[in-house]
Structures are given as structure tokens and as C-alpha cells.
Amino acid sequence: MFLAHKVMIVTGEASGDLHGAGVAAALKELQPGVRLSGVGGQAMAAAGVKILYDIKELSVMGFVEVAKKYPHIKGIFNKLVEILKMDPPDVLVTIDYADFNMRLAQAAKNLGIKVVYYIAPSAWAWRRGRAKTIAASVARVASIFPFEADVYREAGAKVSFVGHPLLDIVKPSLTREEAYRYFAADPARPLITLMPGSRRQEIETLLPEMLQALRLIRERQPDLQAFLPLASTISRDLVAEMCARYQADIQIVAAHTYDLLAISTF
Known part of the structure; x- marks a missing residue:
């Protein structure tokens, strides 16, 4: 069995951060001394x-x-390539974030570093040619869908079907009674959860529309409780300022999102 003593994990979004944490936990369980x-x-x-x-x-x-932001993102890319040169990991794990990670994977391969692409681009849905590009630059694709695995195998990649990580993640950790207590919510009143996204642009574009919709719903259902789980990539101040601007009575929370969804009416 190949044991990696040093692993670099690269993602660019909140969902990838969640899945990267799962990869890190699994690697530490397999090899407690691994450097990540x-x-x-x-x-x-x-x-x-x-x-x-x-x-x-x-x-x-x-x-x-x-x-x-291209100059800043390009700068980070260049610095990562420099790190790969100066302090190469045994394995680079790229997670989603296609355009950035596809280029980083090729740079790593050029340096002789093994690359595993976890949650690879959805080549089965669009831009199918990306599958061949990835197959040529990675040592293995860790596929989350069986039909995706077939697409990448046909493109010449070595593929392991690992299943979808959300099957292990998306589940409540509290009972309904515990969740109501945790969020200080009233079980006798309806509850709505707003999830505008994990990028600033999504918040600025979608949240105003959601807050206006919330106002209309409350005209018909004034006892409605509203919650908004905050993504780790988003500033609480940004969301709080927007909620205040629309005079929205909404609780901003930062944990137990799946427990909140489990008790949500809408």
C-alpha cells in the first residue's frame, strides 16, 4: 500500500472545504502522522x-x-505551484473548483507529483472533453457517481467509485426536541430556512429577493419564524446589514444546519 506522508488538499468553495475536511479526517485515521x-x-x-x-x-x-479578482487568484495559483516545486507533497488532492484545479493538477503532474481528483468536473453533464484533459493529468479520479466513473474510465482515467460524501454528512445530529431548544425556536409555529449561498455575489444577488419574499409570506403568516445558516465564507456583518436594510426579523446561525433543516416547515 502506498502511504503518503505529506498531502496537499486544494479546493475553492465552502462545499469543497466540507468535503476536504472529510478527506483529512480519513487520511489521519489511515495514517495518524500524515502532514496536511x-x-x-x-x-x-x-x-x-x-x-x-x-x-x-x-x-x-x-x-x-x-x-x-483574476490577478489575485493567478497570484495564489503561482504561489501554490512554487510550493509544489520547493516542498512537494507525496500527493495533491484536488476537490471540485474545476478551472483552477485542472490547471494545478497539470502543473503538479509536470513536477512528477501524483494527483487525485476528488469530485471531478461534471464532464458527464457538459464540456465532456474535460474528462480526457483530467485523465491525462491525474493518477486517479475519485468519482462520486457511478455514471461519472464510466465517463472518466472511457476517457482513459484510473477511477475509484467512492460514493457521494453527502450520504455521510447530510443527517441531523440532534433530536427534533434538542434542535428546537438549540435554536430557541417555537415548535408550535412554522419555521422557514433561507439559504442564499456561500459566495458574496450569491448573497448580494439572491438574499434581497429572499428577504422580500419573506416579507410577503409573513403578511399571510405573521407567526413565521425565519433562520439563515451562515456559510463559513460569508461575513456575518454583510448578512446582518442586508437583513437590517430590509427590516427582516431573521436569526442568523452558524452551526447545525442539517438539524435546522430537519425542523423547518419551508
Whole structure:
């Protein structure tokens, strides 16, 4: 069995941070002394990964925002390549974040570093040619869907079907009674959870519409309780300011999201 003593894990979004933390925990269980570093957020840091760059610096969407931050993102990319040269890991694990990680995977391969792509780009859905590009640059694809595994095998990649990580993650950790107490929610009243996203642009675009919709719903259902689970990539002040601007009575929370969803009416 190949044992990696040093692993770099790179993702660029809140969901990837969550899955990266799962990878880190599994690696530590297999090899307690493994050294982990990479690009991630709070979840990966809590799992023992030395964070080289926070995903808050990379989490953008839309052509305009990407164009604005391109020099900064390119700078981070170049610095990661330099780290790969100067202090190469035994394995680079790339998680989602396709355009950035596909290039990083190729750079790592050029340096002789093994790459495992976990949650690879959805080549089965669009831009199918990406599967061949990835197959040529990674040692293995860890596929989360069986049909995805087939697409990457056909493209020439070595593939392991590992299943979808959300099957292990998306489940309540509290009973309903415990959840109501944790959130100080009234079980006799309806409850709505707003989830506008994990990127600043999503918050700025979607949350105002959600808050206006919440106002309309409350005109018909004035006893409605509202909660908003905060992504680790988003500033609480940003969300609180927007809620205040729309005079929205809503509780901003930062933990036990799946327990909150379990007791939500909407």
C-alpha cells in the first residue's frame, strides 16, 4: 500500500472545504502522522489541515467578479505551484473548483507529483472533453457517481467509485426536541430556512429577493419564524446589514444546519 506522508488538499468553495475536511479526517485515521496542508476554510482547518490560503480569497462567480479578482487568484495559483516545486507533497488532492484545479493538477503532474481528483468536473453533464484533459493529468479520479466513473474510465482515467460524501454528512445530529431548544425556536409555529449561498455575489444577488419574499409570506403568516445558516465564507456583518436594510426579523446561525433543516416547515 502506498502511504503518503505529506498531502496537499486544494479546493475553492465552502462545499469543497466540507468535503476536504472529510478527506483529512480519513487520511489521519489511515495514517495518524500524515502532514496536511492546502487551500480550504474553517472545516479543513478544524480537521488538522494547515491552511495556506483561505477559500474566501478564491470564492467568486460570474465573469465580471472573476475578471476583477483574476490577478489575485493567478497570484495564489503561482504561489501554490512554487510550493509544489520547493516542498512537494507525496500527493495533491484536488476537490471540485474545476478551472483552477485542472490547471494545478497539470502543473503538479509536470513536477512528477501524483494527483487525485476528488469530485471531478461534471464532464458527464457538459464540456465532456474535460474528462480526457483530467485523465491525462491525474493518477486517479475519485468519482462520486457511478455514471461519472464510466465517463472518466472511457476517457482513459484510473477511477475509484467512492460514493457521494453527502450520504455521510447530510443527517441531523440532534433530536427534533434538542434542535428546537438549540435554536430557541417555537415548535408550535412554522419555521422557514433561507439559504442564499456561500459566495458574496450569491448573497448580494439572491438574499434581497429572499428577504422580500419573506416579507410577503409573513403578511399571510405573521407567526413565521425565519433562520439563515451562515456559510463559513460569508461575513456575518454583510448578512446582518442586508437583513437590517430590509427590516427582516431573521436569526442568523452558524452551526447545525442539517438539524435546522430537519425542523423547518419551508
